[in-house]
Amino acid sequence: MRLAELSERSGVPTATIKYYLRERLLPPGERITATTSEYGEEHLRRLRLVRSLIQVGRMPVATAREVLEAAEDESLSQNTRMGAAVWALPHGPEPDEDDPHATRAREQVDTVLRRMDWSYGQELGDASPAYRMLVAAIASLDRLGYPHDTEHLLVHARLAGELAVADLDLVETYDTPPERIEAVVALTVLYEPVLLSLRRLAQTEESGRRFAE
Amino acid sequence: MRLAELSERSGVPTATIKYYLRERLLPPGERITATTSEYGEEHLRRLRLVRSLIQVGRMPVATAREVLEAAEDESLSQNTRMGAAVWALPHGPEPDEDDPHATRAREQVDTVLRRMDWSYGQELGDASPAYRMLVAAIASLDRLGYPHDTEHLLVHARLAGELAVADLDLVETYDTPPERIEAVVALTVLYEPVLLSLRRLAQTEESGRRFAE
Numbered sequence: 103m104r105l106a107e108l109s110e111r112s113g114v115p116t117a118t119i120k121y122y123l124r125e126r127l128l129p130p131g132e133r134i135t136a137t138t139s140e141y142g143e144e145h146l147r148r149l150r151l152v153r154s155l156i157q158v159g160r161m162p163v164a165t166a167r168e169v170l171e172a173a174e175d176e177s178l179s180q181n182t183r184m185g186a187a188v189w190a191l192p193h194g195p196e197p198d199e200d201d202p203h204a205t206r207a208r209e210q211v212d213t214v215l216r217r218m219d220w221s222y223g224q225e226l227g228d229a230s231p232a233y234r235m236l237v238a239a240i241a242s243l244d245r246l247g248y249p250h251d252t253e254h255l256l257v258h259a260r261l262a263g264e265l266a267v268a269d270l271d272l273v274e275t276y277d278t279p280p281e282r283i284e285a286v287v288a289l290t291v292l293y294e295p296v297l298l299s300l301r302r303l304a305q306t307e308e309s310g311r312r313f314a315e
Numbered sequence: 316m317r318l319a320e321l322s323e324r325s326g327v328p329t330a331t332i333k334y335y336l337r338e339r340l341l342p343p344g345e346r347i348t349a350t351t352s353e354y355g356e357e358h359l360r361r362l363r364l365v366r367s368l369i370q371v372g373r374m375p376v377a378t379a380r381e382v383l384e385a386a387e388d389e390s391l392s393q394n395t396r397m398g399a400a401v402w403a404l405p406h407g408p409e410p411d412e413d414d415p416h417a418t419r420a421r422e423q424v425d426t427v428l429r430r431m432d433w434s435y436g437q438e439l440g441d442a443s444p445a446y447r448m449l450v451a452a453i454a455s456l457d458r459l460g461y462p463h464d465t466e467h468l469l470v471h472a473r474l475a476g477e478l479a480v481a482d483l484d485l486v487e488t489y490d491t492p493p494e495r496i497e498a499v500v501a502l503t504v505l506y507e508p509v510l511l512s513l514r515r516l517a518q519t520e521e522s523g524r525r526f527a528e
Contacts, residue, residue: 113458150459150460150461153459154455154459154461157455158408158452158455158459179527180526181522181523181526181527184522184526185519185522185523188515188518188519193512193515194508195371215516218520220516220517220519220520221520221523222519222520222523223516223519223520226519230516230519231515232512232513232515232516232519233512233516235508235511235512235515236508236509236512236513236516238508239371239505239506239508239509239512240509242367242370242371242505243505243506243509245326246363246366246367246371246501246505247363248363248367248498248501248502248505249485249488250509254481254485255509255513257477257478257481258478258481258506258509258510258513259513259516259517261474261477261478262510262513262514262516262517263517263520263521264470264474265470265471265474265514265517266514266517266518266520266521267521268467268470268471269514269518269521270518270521270522270525272462272467273522274525275462282526285461286518286522288459288461289461290515290518292452292455292456292459292461293452293456293471294511294514295407295448295449295451295452295455296449296452296453296456296463296468296471297471297475297510297511297514298448298507298510298511299406299445299446299448299449299452300445300449300468300471300472300475301475301478301479301482301503301507301510302401302406302444302445302448302503303428303433303436303443303445303446303449303472303475304433304472304475304476304478304479305401305479305482305483305499305503306398306401306433306435306436306439306443306445307431307433307434307435307436307476307479308476308479308480308482308483309394309397309398309483309486309499310394310398310434310435312483312487313393313394313397313495314392314394
């Protein structure tokens with residue numbers, strides 16, 4: 103398809119597509135003449151992913167490019183590419199090395215990973231951005247004096263485990279490894295606001311049930 | 316306690332506490348002399364909440380003030396104050412009125428609320444910021460062509476429901492209504508990164524199990 107059709111089918115204005123091409127967020131089309139190129143279904147798919155990262159995930163272009171490069175690194179296995187692409191997503195504040203709250207939080211995260219029998223998490227430890235994000239989040243709870251006992255964290259971890267099964271089932275509805283890698287990145291980003299808004303709606307129900315006069 | 320002790324016990328520098336007092340994020344202490352005031356446990360508690368909103372939740376001062384004012388409005392019942400304070404938290408992008416994706420998403424959200432038997436959500440509908448956040452999130456999935464069938468959303472909703480029970484159990488460990496209102500706001504904000512990081516860790520485990528070569 104030509105640029106105009108790519109724009110129409112994706113809903114992304116041609117000027118924006120040209121910008122993404124210049125920024126290497128989108129691979130070039132197949133050059134037909136000096137001024138026209140031909141684009142395929144993989145461009146359409148990639149464009150959706152770029153929109154997910156930039157518009158919904160509010161990522162800077164440089165971060166989005168890193169995610170896409172990780173997703174595309176053909177020297178890596180499918181699973182490693184999935185992991186690398188998700189690792190390149192923004193993860194929020196990092197724990198502070200010298201903070202005693204972070205040291206305690208780290209021990210607690212290790213206990214949670216062990217109790218959940220999450221072997222990748224245990225092996226990767228601090229190398230994983232999600233691990234560091236969790237340490238920073240628990241360190242904040244500890245610093246501010248809010249409860250974060252291991253049993254409560256395990257409730258969250260178990261539910262996150264069930265969610266991951268449902269999420270990966272969705273990813274497996276895609277047929278090819280490149281599609282699956284793109285789906286895992288897009289769905290990770292796009293389902294975060296779904297999950298957080300459902301949690302707030304559920305809290306309203308539960309607190310209504312308990313505290314309504 | 317004096318300002319110096321409030322600073323020491325909270326870990327918040329005195330200059331920052333003075334700033335919060337000026338910005339009315341913290342109620343004034345009881346004036347003792349022209350230059351010194353006395354602060355109580357409620358100041359310490361409030362200071363923790365302000366830190367949760369501003370440092371961890373990265374909220375602008377004006378938003379934090381709105382949340383605190385809602386939490387303090389004594390003309391409202393406990394449950395209404397909890398709800399109002401959580402509503403004042405930032406909720407991300409709003410759905411676009413004229414967007415056909417948002418119209419479809421709204422119908423789907425109504426179905427989810429009905430199937431979950433969430434009566435507050437059904438009654439409040441669009442008035443609830445969490446409802447609008449969910450509509451916007453599903454509209455994005457729809458616009459970008461990613462899957463969002465009702466059954467998958469119901470998996471997220473059921474897990475969010477279980478999480479809310481555990482979260483409210485934690486809130487009920489606080490004894491008085493003002494403490495509970497502050498706890499519900501702080502824990503809503505502080506547990507969001509816990510949940511999102513655990514979801515990413517769980518995805519790594521699950522995709523490792525399915526796709527590792």
